[in-house]
Amino acid sequence: MEQKEALAFANEWVNAWNSCDLDRILTHYSDDIEVSTPMIKMAADMEGNSLKGKKAVAEYWETALRKLPALEFKLYDVAVGSNSVALYYEAVMGKKAIEVMFLNEQGKIEKMIAHYT
Numbered sequence: 001m002e003q004k005e006a007l008a009f010a011n012e013w014v015n016a017w018n019s020c021d022l023d024r025i026l027t028h029y030s031d032d033i034e035v036s037t038p039m040i041k042m043a044a045d046m047e048g049n050s051l052k053g054k055k056a057v058a059e060y061w062e063t064a065l066r067k068l069p070a071l072e073f074k075l076y077d078v079a080v081g082s083n084s085v086a087l088y089y090e091a092v093m094g095k096k097a098i099e100v101m102f103l104n105e106q107g108k109i110e111k112m113i114a115h116y117t
Contacts, residue, residue, distance in 0.1 A: 001103070003078070006085045009107075010078040014089065017073050020065050026058055030108040033057050037114035039064070039092075068092050091116065 001009070016024040035057050036050045051057050065071065074090040084102045091097035095116045102111040 001080055001083075001085060003080055006078045006080045009085060010075055010087050013087065014073045014075045017071065020069065020071055022058060022062055022065060025061065026054060028109055029054060029057065029112075030104050030106070030110040033109060034111045035060075035114075036112070038116065039114065 013028055016028060019025075031054045032052070033054055034050065034052045038049055040049055040051065040060060051060055071092055075087065076090065076096075077088045079086040079088075081100070084100060086098055086100045088096070088098050097117075098115045100113045100115075101109045104110045
């Protein structure tokens with residue numbers, strides 16, 4: 001992925017999240033998505049820091065979106081890796097986030113690891 005494509009992808013991803021439209025958000029992810037984030041426990045009162053599968057991830061995000069109806073991400077920068085992108089952005093509760101997203105051949109996120117300040 002070139003930087004221009006990564007920036008377009010990142011902007012669409014942020015816009016999807018800012019819409020709080022779960023169906024739109026989920027279009028960016030593969031069915032076998034694996035998510036690792038310390039926000040799982042905090043935002044959804046769930047055990048562990050990882051989820052696998054679109055259904056489990058959707059349930060988590062649905063709960064989190066209900067708790068954070070004023071969610072608004074602000075993109076700072078995007079870095080391109082090998083079959084991956086890293087987004088640096090302002091997340092919820094004033095936290096800064098870096099999410100590394102590994103993409104499959106269809107350009108869908110198949111693994112995501114989040115880091116927060």
